[in-house]
Amino acid sequence: MSAAARVPDEAGTGAPLLSVRDLALHIPVPPHVLRAVDGVSFDLRRGETLGLVGESGSGKTLTALMLMRLLEPPLDALPRGQVVLDGIDLMTLDEARMSALRGRTVSMVFQEPLTALDPVFRAGQQLASVLRRHLRCGRTEARAASLDMLRRVGIADPERVLDSYPHELSGGMRQRVIIATAMACRPRVLIADEPTTALDVTTQAQVLAQLTALTRESGTAILLITHDLGLVAQYSDRALVMRRGRIVEDTLVGELFRKPGHPYTAELLATAVGLARPPAGRDAAGPTP
Amino acid sequence: MSAAPDRQLGGVSDDTAALLSVRRLVVRYSDDVATRPGPGRRGARGVTAVRSVNLDVEPGRIHALVGESGSGKTSLARAILRLLPVESGQLLFRGQDLLRMNAGQLRRARRHIQAVFQDPQASLSPRRSVLQTLREPLDHFRLGPAAGRAERAMAALEAVGLDTELRYRYPHELSGGQRQRVALARALVSEPELIVADEPVSSLDASAQARIIDLIRELRETRGLAFLFVSHDLSVVQRLADSVSVMYLGELVETAPAAELFARPAHPYTRALLASVPVPDPGHPPPVALIGEPSSALTPPTGCVFHMRCPERIEPCATRAPGETCPRGAGTHHRVKCHLWNN
Numbered sequence: 273m274s275a276a277a278r279v280p281d282e283a284g285t286g287a288p289l290l291s292v293r294d295l296a297l298h299i300p301v302p303p304h305v306l307r308a309v310d311g312v313s314f315d316l317r318r319g320e321t322l323g324l325v326g327e328s329g330s331g332k333t334l335t336a337l338m339l340m341r342l343l344e345p346p347l348d349a350l351p352r353g354q355v356v357l358d359g360i361d362l363m364t365l366d367e368a369r370m371s372a373l374r375g376r377t378v379s380m381v382f383q384e385p386l387t388a389l390d391p392v393f394r395a396g397q398q399l400a401s402v403l404r405r406h407l408r409c410g411r412t413e414a415r416a417a418s419l420d421m422l423r424r425v426g427i428a429d430p431e432r433v434l435d436s437y438p439h440e441l442s443g444g445m446r447q448r449v450i451i452a453t454a455m456a457c458r459p460r461v462l463i464a465d466e467p468t469t470a471l472d473v474t475t476q477a478q479v480l481a482q483l484t485a486l487t488r489e490s491g492t493a494i495l496l497i498t499h500d501l502g503l504v505a506q507y508s509d510r511a512l513v514m515r516r517g518r519i520v521e522d523t524l525v526g527e528l529f530r531k532p533g534h535p536y537t538a539e540l541l542a543t544a545v546g547l548a549r550p551p552a553g554r555d556a557a558g559p560t561p
Numbered sequence: 562m563s564a565a566p567d568r569q570l571g572g573v574s575d576d577t578a579a580l581l582s583v584r585r586l587v588v589r590y591s592d593d594v595a596t597r598p599g600p601g602r603r604g605a606r607g608v609t610a611v612r613s614v615n616l617d618v619e620p621g622r623i624h625a626l627v628g629e630s631g632s633g634k635t636s637l638a639r640a641i642l643r644l645l646p647v648e649s650g651q652l653l654f655r656g657q658d659l660l661r662m663n664a665g666q667l668r669r670a671r672r673h674i675q676a677v678f679q680d681p682q683a684s685l686s687p688r689r690s691v692l693q694t695l696r697e698p699l700d701h702f703r704l705g706p707a708a709g710r711a712e713r714a715m716a717a718l719e720a721v722g723l724d725t726e727l728r729y730r731y732p733h734e735l736s737g738g739q740r741q742r743v744a745l746a747r748a749l750v751s752e753p754e755l756i757v758a759d760e761p762v763s764s765l766d767a768s769a770q771a772r773i774i775d776l777i778r779e780l781r782e783t784r785g786l787a788f789l790f791v792s793h794d795l796s797v798v799q800r801l802a803d804s805v806s807v808m809y810l811g812e813l814v815e816t817a818p819a820a821e822l823f824a825r826p827a828h829p830y831t832r833a834l835l836a837s838v839p840v841p842d843p844g845h846p847p848p849v850a851l852i853g854e855p856s857s858a859l860t861p862p863t864g865c866v867f868h869m870r871c872p873e874r875i876e877p878c879a880t881r882a883p884g885e886t887c888p889r890g891a892g893t894h895h896r897v898k899c900h901l902w903n904n
Contacts, residue, residue: 327766443630444854472629472793477837477850499767502796502839506847525843543771544841 287359288315289493290339290378290461295353297334297343297517309334310517312353316461321487321494323508323525325501325540331517332497336463339495340380341370358460376406379454383466385446389438395449396434399456406457421452426482444475451483458490465497480507501544505529513537579617579653580755580787581641581674586614586650588633588640608858610636612811612866613650618755621785623777625798625819627834628808631855637808638759638791642676643667654755672702675748679760681740685732691718691743692728698751717746721776738769745776749784759791774801795838799823804894807831810858810866817895827888827897830867865900875900 297309309331316322326332337343338351341362355362357378362370374380382388389398399421400414409417415434422430425448438446447467454462467483468476484507487494496508504511504525511528513521513536520534532538591607610633618624628634639645641652643659652659654670662670675698678684685694695714699705705713715725721742732740741761748756758777762770778801780786792798798805799819806816807828815828826832836849853870856862862869868878877883883900887893 327768442854473795474629474834474837474851476839477848480848481850500839501841505841505843505845506839529841529843540767541841543767 289318289358290316290495291354291356292316292339293354293356295335295338295351295355297331297338297347297351299347299350307517309338309351312514312517312519314512314519314522316493316495318460319488319491319493320509321496321507323504323511324495324497324514325499325504325511326514327499327540330514332514333465335514336380336465336495336497339463340374340378341365341367342380372406375402375454375459376457377459378461378463379457379459380463380465381447381450381454381467383469385443385450385470386438388450389446391438393437394434395436395438395441395446399434399449399453402453402456417456418452421456422449424482424486425449425452425455426478427452444471444479447471447479448482451479451486455483455486455490455492459492461495462487462492463495463497466499467496468503469498469500501541513540578619580620580655581616581618581789582651582653583614583616583637583641584651584653586611586616586637586640586652587648588636588645589648609648609861610811610858611640614808614811614813616806616813616816618787618789619803620754620787621781622803623781623788623790623801625790625792625802625805626808627792627795627798627805629793629834629855631810631858632808633811633858634791634793634808635759638757638789641789642674642757643671672698672704672751673754675751675753675756677741677744677748677756677758677761679763681737681744681764682732684744685740685747687732690729690731691723691735694743694747695728695750698747702751704751714746714750717750718743720749720780721746722772736769737765738772741765741769741773742776745773745780749780749786753786755787755789757789757791760793761790762797763792763794770797777801795835807834810855810861812866812898814867814899815895815897817891817897821891821895825888825891827891827895827902828867828899829871829873829901833870833872865898873901 293313295309295312296307299306299308312335324332324335339355339362343351351363353363389395396415396418399418403409403414403417418434419430422433427433427445427448433441433445433449441449451467468479471479496503498504508525511523511525512519513534515536521528521532521537523533528537529541532541587609588611589607589609614637616624626634626637636645640647647660654674657670659667659670692711692714695717696710699710699713715728718725718728723739723742723746727735727739732743735743762773765773774797777788781788790798790802802819804817805819805822806813807830808814809830815822815826815831822831823835826835833851837851839848851870856869864877864879864881865871865883868874871878877900883898883903885896885898886902887895888897888902
């Protein structure tokens, strides 16, 4: 999904889809205050993929959890700031209305698919429950829709996967089920927190190809949280660099790699672990007949 | 250059200069867990995790073993460390077969072959201070006078770039990167010739990763240490390794000097693996996805282990296992198991 292939503003309106202003999470740790997230502001535009990079502990995941209103007590009382999705301020929404949005308008994919799936339910039950809840469809309809979703994330035998428990599936299969669940209601926003970090590189390429196809089809915007600058370069339109709870850079991906604006970004790029040289093409190495 | 490909011996070289020579090593799991009936497992009897592998590690060189989860790379590493029972084959360390040693000989050999694992949180005892952890190998192997051991332990700590002030700390008081340095210091303290490192940087942040990689390179330079470096991360391997073996479903499908493997990968699986890495450069073409999933090691395919997913499959691939050859135009140190090169 190159920058050119994306249409950042499908609806033609100038307003961003998701607008975050001065988002903060200051945790009192007497006698100090830990500024875990410290005044984060950014916009997510319709249909775009926005990379959020930073090292562990920089506040990426906490930011995501605040956007989803998924912080657990006692932290849930601490967030400050504004999160406006399509004109609705999520920070002041009551839990019932927020819960109606989660999984339908805004979805999340987590890093570790084994903990994101409930071990005592079959994969199909978890996928179908999202469809039944948000789209108010019946059992048979939900099953048919679930099978369809699994096919679209590249699962060749959706019947078997639907009837399997999470532990019976490979890591790649589990993450496909999670993505199918997150995308089942064609959300406006998908927050993907290190979605492929637990996967092998060939599985990662497969899963991201399927995720890209799905989100493009539904016009879903992605906030892609990752520590991997390779993923940012290859799958994002714009990027945010986060450090110690703050956004230190907000720029187009091309700019980020060409002339990083913040010293920390330059440092991050310098330590980026990527293949130093493009792998040789097939012709370069193939046997000559 | 004109040497005929040797189908028995593999690895980087056939000469006897290797520090470690693995020959036709087979590791099989045949316990109840692997064979318990389950979906698609009926009738399966055990699983062969490592299939007749040949591999050489030369003194003072870093040999990387890459592969995806389930490819058997950890089983191979653990078998070399004699932490797993071996079905058949040879593990020659300086010409002596580790598999035919008695307990005393093996104990003496172990001083020279040390290990570093992926998760230092799990591999360091939470109840021992850094100093206690680093002294233990010296006490165990009875190296040097007892009075000088604390000093040797501290020298190892300095060698991995940690302040000796940390010696009374416990693992939970250290960062992940510091813990992995302690694990490396513990491996160094008995002055081994070979370190088997299984995903030693996978649990670390990019910056901590970069520092451990630099440290490993430095240890090779200054001490002539050899490493068998097991990793799923091709970019780490590219920055570190002198030579690389690529493992798929229990077999080494390709072995080559690192620069050559990355510049001219010969096996279709190696090419697919390299093509699926996202390159941190927006101008680079996007990753290419391989089709299908790896076959189960419980029901391995006939013929070539990779033929079911191979985009370049030809007629004999499904039925006949390819022998090992040198790709055309490559040196004898480049070995590949693929029918495309067998003719």
